[in-house]
Amino acid sequence: MSSIKSLPKIGVDIVFIPRFKKILEERNEKFLSRVFQPSELKQMSVESLAGVFAAKEAVIKALSLPPESWLSIEISHDVNGAPLINLIERTYKKKSHLRLSMSHEKDYVVAVVLAS
Numbered sequence: 419m420s421s422i423k424s425l426p427k428i429g430v431d432i433v434f435i436p437r438f439k440k441i442l443e444e445r446n447e448k449f450l451s452r453v454f455q456p457s458e459l460k461q462m463s464v465e466s467l468a469g470v471f472a473a474k475e476a477v478i479k480a481l482s483l484p485p486e487s488w489l490s491i492e493i494s495h496d497v498n499g500a501p502l503i504n505l506i507e508r509t510y511k512k513k514s515h516l517r518l519s520m521s522h523e524k525d526y527v528v529a530v531v532l533a534s
Contacts (some may be wrong), residue, residue, distance in 0.1 A: 420443040424449060425488050426459050426532055426533060426534040427529065427532075427533040427534075428479075428480055428483070428524055428530065428532055428533075429476035429478065429479030429480030429481070429530070429531040429533070430479065430529070430530050430531075431471075431472040431473075431475035431479065431528070432452045432472065432526055432527070432529070433468045433469075433471055433472045433526065433527050433528075434525060434526060435464060435465060435525050435526065435527060436525055438464065438467070438470040438471065438472060439464045440466075440470040442467070443500050446457070452486070452488065452489070453471060453488040453489070454467065454470065454471075454488070455469075455489065455492045455506075456492065456499070458470050458492065458493060458494075459493060460530050465522060465527065468527045469493075469501075469520050469527045470493045470510075471529070472520065472527050472528060472529035473491075473493045473503070473518055473520055473529040473531070474487075474488050474491045474493060474528065475492050475529070476506075476529040476530060476531040477481060477503055477518075478491070479515065479531070480516070480532070480533040481533055485534075487503060487507075489506070490505065490506050490507040491503065491504070491505060491514050492504040492505075492506055493508065493518070499524045501518045501519070501529075502518070503516045503518050503531070515533070515534050516532070517531065517532060517534075518530070518534050520532045
């Protein structure tokens with residue numbers, strides 16, 4: 419029987435894009451600077467930022483990071499458009515091998531992270 423520590427961990431988050439858009443409109447600059455890296459803000463569409471937010475929340479859940487660890491995580495994409503996770507804090511870098519999948523459908527975006 420494998421130990422619980424060796425089992426992969428999963429984090430999932432779903433964002434309702436109209437609600438996320440409202441949050442951006444109400445708390446714009448303060449919220450943006452607390453959650454997103456400057457490189458992530460280059461993708462300024464609401465849908466893209468909602469996807470990045472969902473991905474960060476899924477990472478936080480998969481790795482059991484402290485709440486609001488958003489600036490310790492950077493989401494980018496490879497040359498083919500596949501999402502990538504970069505852990506900025508040295509403490510978190512050695513924790514896991516991470517895989518991220520994201521999907522957009524109408525008013526929702528979902529992100530799933532597998533940490534092994």
